[in-house]
Amino acid sequence: AQSVTQLGSHVSVSEGALVLLRCNYSSSVPPYLFWYVQYPNQGLQLLLKYTTGATLVKGINGFEAEFKKSETSFHLTKPSAHMSDAAEYFCAVSPGGTASKLTFGTGTRLQVTL
Amino acid sequence: DTAVSQTPKYLVTQMGNDKSIKCEQNLGHDTMYWYKQDSKKFLKIMFSYNNKELIINETVPNRFSPKSPDKAHLNLHINSLELGDSAVYFCASSQDNTREKLFFGSGTQLSVL
Numbered sequence: 442a443q444s445v446t447q448l449g450s451h452v453s454v455s456e457g458a459l460v461l462l463r464c465n466y467s468s469s470v471p472p473y474l475f476w477y478v479q480y481p482n483q484g485l486q487l488l489l490k491y492t493t494g495a496t497l498v499k500g501i502n503g504f505e506a507e508f509k510k511s512e513t514s515f516h517l518t519k520p521s522a523h524m525s526d527a528a529e530y531f532c533a534v535s536p537g538g539t540a541s542k543l544t545f546g547t548g549t550r551l552q553v554t555l
Numbered sequence: 556d557t558a559v560s561q562t563p564k565y566l567v568t569q570m571g572n573d574k575s576i577k578c579e580q581n582l583g584h585d586t587m588y589w590y591k592q593d594s595k596k597f598l599k600i601m602f603s604y605n606n607k608e609l610i611i612n613e614t615v616p617n618r619f620s621p622k623s624p625d626k627a628h629l630n631l632h633i634n635s636l637e638l639g640d641s642a643v644y645f646c647a648s649s650q651d652n653t654r655e656k657l658f659f660g661s662g663t664q665l666s667v668l
Contacts (some may be wrong), residue, residue: 473655475655477657482661482662483661483662484559484645484647484658484659484660484661484662485598485645485647485657485659486659487656487657490655490656492655529596531598535655543600543655543657545597545598545599547595547596547597548596548597548598
């Protein structure tokens with residue numbers, strides 16, 4: 442069984458500030474980890490994923506995430522927030538990467554202020 | 556062209572009615588899904604079809620019946636709608652059931668009055 446915990450349902454940052462969205466996972470097998478983004482009135486889009494290999498993964502729009510096995514974490518970061526980054530962000534885990542077994546976190550709403 | 560399209564975008568109906576949501580993908584994917592997103596944004600898989608065959612059926616009331624006439628379409632029919640069915644329903648697809656990347660539709664907001 443696997444689960445995902447996203448700390449903080451709402452995060453607010455100023456434009457240009459660092460974005461840090463936290464995700465911790467639980468998995469009985471080596472996990473595949475994902476971040477999805479949902480813009481208002483749209484479906485989710487894959488932002489980035491970790492499968493195997495390099496623990497620092499880069500995604501679209503300047504986001505990156507680091508897999509830390511010892512901390513069971515997969516936090517999402519972006520050095521400088523942009524207004525267009527305002528959205529809902531979902532962390533997800535899957536055993537072995539199978540899409541049908543994806544478990545999503547409850548999401549973190551990112552607000553970007555001027 | 557929209558990769559995964561679902562209709563309608565909004566659906567408002569009375570308790571007890573029967574309604575359907577349609578989904579089509581033009582990506583040539585083999586696997587399609589229905590997810591339910593509740594008011595707290597929690598996203599939970601309901602069904603998964605691979606090449607028109609049901610492969611996942613989570614603990615969903617049997618009032619919900621998916622239908623896949625071909626691998627590009629996965630429709631969701633809901634009988635005897637209840638207040639608790641109000642949610643956003645997302646259709647999604649993946650290349651096959653071993654691939655982890657999901658492509659989502661833009662959702663259908665169902666409101667049961």
